[in-house]
Amino acid sequence: MAPHRLDVLGFGAVAIDDIVYVDRPLKAGKGKVVGRTRDFGGNVATALVAVAKLGGQAGFIGWLGSTPDEDPSASELERQGVDVSRAPRRADARAIRSVITVGPDGDRFIAYDDDVPHGTCHDLSDETLSEARVLLVDGYATHSERTVARARALGLSVVADIEWSIGTATDRLIALADHLVLPLAYAEAQTGETAPAAILRHLWTDDRAAVVLTDGDRGAFVRQAGDAGNWHVPAYAVRAVDTTGAGDCFHGAYALALARGQPPIDCVRYAAAAAAISVTGKGGRMALPDHPACTALMQAAGAPRPLAMP
Numbered sequence: 001m002a003p004h005r006l007d008v009l010g011f012g013a014v015a016i017d018d019i020v021y022v023d024r025p026l027k028a029g030k031g032k033v034v035g036r037t038r039d040f041g042g043n044v045a046t047a048l049v050a051v052a053k054l055g056g057q058a059g060f061i062g063w064l065g066s067t068p069d070e071d072p073s074a075s076e077l078e079r080q081g082v083d084v085s086r087a088p089r090r091a092d093a094r095a096i097r098s099v100i101t102v103g104p105d106g107d108r109f110i111a112y113d114d115d116v117p118h119g120t121c122h123d124l125s126d127e128t129l130s131e132a133r134v135l136l137v138d139g140y141a142t143h144s145e146r147t148v149a150r151a152r153a154l155g156l157s158v159v160a161d162i163e164w165s166i167g168t169a170t171d172r173l174i175a176l177a178d179h180l181v182l183p184l185a186y187a188e189a190q191t192g193e194t195a196p197a198a199i200l201r202h203l204w205t206d207d208r209a210a211v212v213l214t215d216g217d218r219g220a221f222v223r224q225a226g227d228a229g230n231w232h233v234p235a236y237a238v239r240a241v242d243t244t245g246a247g248d249c250f251h252g253a254y255a256l257a258l259a260r261g262q263p264p265i266d267c268v269r270y271a272a273a274a275a276a277i278s279v280t281g282k283g284g285r286m287a288l289p290d291h292p293a294c295t296a297l298m299q300a301a302g303a304p305r306p307l308a309m310p
Contacts, residue, residue, distance in 0.1 A: 006133075007051060008058050008135075008259055009061055009132040010045075010136035013043045014095045014096065015095050015112065016040055017041040017244065019242075019283060020100070021033065021037075022034065037282060037283055042095070043161050044138050044161070045082075046252070047249070049082055050249045050251075050256075051256045052080055054294065060077055061124060061128065064093055065089065065090070066089050086131075097113045098112040102244065106242050106279055119140055129150060130155075133259040134159060135157070138163070139165075141160075148173065158179065161251045162180075163182075165186075165189075174190075177208075181250070184215040187199045191203065199213060200221060209225050211223045214250060219272065220268050224265055227265075229308050229309065231265055231308060233307075234305075241282055249278040249289075253273075265306055269306065273297045277294065277297060
């Protein structure tokens with residue numbers, strides 16, 4: 001078998017974010033603007049930039065616009081080290097536009113316009129998909145679930161970042177993922193359970209390799225194949241400036257560690273370190289870490305270690 005040219009392929013959300021920083025918590029209802037910035041974002045796009053920043057080889061294979069004037073996302077992804085040469089193009093493709101309000105505690109509210117083409121073309125070749133070890137997708141992959149199914153059949157690990165549901169199509173996408181990495185709040189709504197252990201049990205199937213529930217500064221909860229117990233990976237103690245993109249960074253770092261042969265629990269530890277560093281600066285991509293920063297944080301005195309769940 002030919003060697004893999006890439007670590008992670010992905011398709012899903014690509015966004016341009018206008019970010020407004022305010023001086024009061026979002027629950028206050030109003031506050032003074034203390035800063036503004038613009039950054040590129042999107043779940044999968046930012047995750048792939050995180051892969052590149054961490055030293056991995058990442059490729060985007062979702063829809064992109066035909067020209068830079070219509071859609072600057074392609075040139076920005078390339079500038080950040082993500083290969084877009086395999087991505088299909090169409091004239092009506094453009095980035096999702098988002099306005100993000102960030103409070104002084106780093107919490108944020110995202111308002112977005114996603115009336116754009118989603119997913120990817122149905123005729124991506126098996127050769128293209130097989131160039132990577134891992135396929136990373138988000139909720140918009142419901143528009144291209146056949147491509148996800150083909151990736152699984154070709155032996156790729158599929159990491160799914162799902163934050164909302166459109167019904168049975170989302171259920172089918174969840175079923176296709178062998179590495180299900182979900183926000184805890186969404187997993188609670190999806191399963192009707194509230195305890196992390198119960199949610200992990202509800203989402204588990206025999207062909208899963210891992211289920212991971214992320215919960216911000218509470219850390220992550222993990223079930224992995226071949227392990228009799230569940231694990232809690234505490235979060236790193238950092239001062240959050242802006243949590244925009246933290247989940248995307250987590251998914252990218254997880255996918256890269258997986259592509260490099262790490263077991264799920266170690267993928268989560270690495271992803272938790274990357275996400276912790278990412279929230280210490282402004283914007284979704286501007287504070288993404290490199291690999292040495294992650295390893296230094298993981299090796300620091302007092303770094304959290306996985307805890308067996310009761």
